[in-house]
Amino acid sequence: MSERVIDLRSDTVTLPSDAMRQAIFDAPLGDDVMGEDPSVKRLEAMAAERTGKEAAVLVASGTMSNLVAIMAQCARGEEAICGSEAHVFHYEVAGAAGVAGVQLRTGPNDARGRMATADVEAAIRGENVHWPRTALLCLENTHNRCSGAAISAEETDELAAIARGHGAAVHIDGARIFNAALAQGTTVARLAEAADTVGFCLSKGLGAPVGSVLCGPGGVIARARKARKMIGGGMRQAGIIAAAGVHALDHMVERLADDHANARALARGLAQLPMVEVDPELIDTNIVIAAVGDEIAFLRALYRAGVLAGTPRRGAVRFVTHYGITTADIDDALERIRGAVAAVA
Numbered sequence: 001m002s003e004r005v006i007d008l009r010s011d012t013v014t015l016p017s018d019a020m021r022q023a024i025f026d027a028p029l030g031d032d033v034m035g036e037d038p039s040v041k042r043l044e045a046m047a048a049e050r051t052g053k054e055a056a057v058l059v060a061s062g063t064m065s066n067l068v069a070i071m072a073q074c075a076r077g078e079e080a081i082c083g084s085e086a087h088v089f090h091y092e093v094a095g096a097a098g099v100a101g102v103q104l105r106t107g108p109n110d111a112r113g114r115m116a117t118a119d120v121e122a123a124i125r126g127e128n129v130h131w132p133r134t135a136l137l138c139l140e141n142t143h144n145r146c147s148g149a150a151i152s153a154e155e156t157d158e159l160a161a162i163a164r165g166h167g168a169a170v171h172i173d174g175a176r177i178f179n180a181a182l183a184q185g186t187t188v189a190r191l192a193e194a195a196d197t198v199g200f201c202l203s204k205g206l207g208a209p210v211g212s213v214l215c216g217p218g219g220v221i222a223r224a225r226k227a228r229k230m231i232g233g234g235m236r237q238a239g240i241i242a243a244a245g246v247h248a249l250d251h252m253v254e255r256l257a258d259d260h261a262n263a264r265a266l267a268r269g270l271a272q273l274p275m276v277e278v279d280p281e282l283i284d285t286n287i288v289i290a291a292v293g294d295e296i297a298f299l300r301a302l303y304r305a306g307v308l309a310g311t312p313r314r315g316a317v318r319f320v321t322h323y324g325i326t327t328a329d330i331d332d333a334l335e336r337i338r339g340a341v342a343a344v345a
């Protein structure tokens with residue numbers, strides 16, 4: 001392995017900046033289960049405001065945000081619809097089924113993370129003694145397994161209207177919804193307007209060490225808060241975490257544009273290489289997924305060259321740009337990847 005490792009496995013590897021560490025150090029604290037942590041209250045108020053929702057609750061992770069959103073909006077034995085490529089379906093240990101008692105039903109996602117209105121309509125159950133009630137539609141923005149595609153507000157509006165027409169609530173897994181808003185020149189509130197609940201992560205591109213926030217109507221968030229307690233997510237002096245989140249919302253949002261530019265540059269460089277297929281025009285945000293043939297051999301060669309990436313599926317590799325990765329790092333990574341590809345070929 002060569003000198004410094006360039007870690008493009010995920011934006012979850014970001015480390016807090018010195019200023020963020022200082023904000024954590026300075027945070028006023030209290031017992032949040034007793035509703036007395038001023039830093040948590042401040043973060044939750046900011047999050048509600050940014051997403052255009054009435055209330056918010058700080059949770060430990062994106063996974064917990066999706067789980068408590070499901071617990072708050074579905075009864076056991078009910079069904080939630082999500083895309084076939086959804087994070088909640090692939091990577092959350094079937095928590096909807098295992099913990100919430102909720103069955104996930106998928107409809108197809110296209111390569112850009114979109115769902116067709118007809119497919120959502122078809123996945124919603126009617127009234128029949130055999131069928132579970134469709135309680136929730138879960139969307140994802142940006143769409144992780146679909147190359148970080150940013151989903152438009154109009155598309156969300158359209159799908160949400162169908163769900164609502166059948167009495168189902170709408171949740172957005174907005175782990176990277178600040179990326180989605182920035183990429184489309186809109187606000188998170190606009191992207192989430194048609195949804196009941198939206199969760200976003202502090203610990204990805206926003207650079208905080210821990211945490212996600214679920215936002216929505218007061219009554220739903222009260223139920224989510226109770227669900228959070230049930231699964232052991234009631235945290236005491238959680239202001240330690242929340243202070244990093246406040247700092248992130250104040251200082252780390254605009255810089256996500258650098259990650260997007262770096263991802264585009266990386267995709268442009270990758271597209272020049274033999275054995276690698278990727279369309280740089282389709283990179284909306286900070287995730288690049290490229291087709292490479294034998295992904296294991298490819299990742300091993302990259303590893304030896306000091307570049308870390310991941311794989312979302314057979315034949316594909318994933319690179320994620322983030323805070324701490326500069327434009328010079330991207331040039332360096334491309335140089336190393338060029339050498340690695342030559343070695344594999």
Ligand code: TLP
Nearest residue numbers: 010012061062063064087091144173175
């Ligand atoms: N995604 C992680 C891995 O789990 C794949 C990553 O490296 O991208 N929703 C979406 C859309 C996500 O991308 C993730 C994390 C989550 C939820 C879960 O967040 P955490 O890891 O905080 O539980």
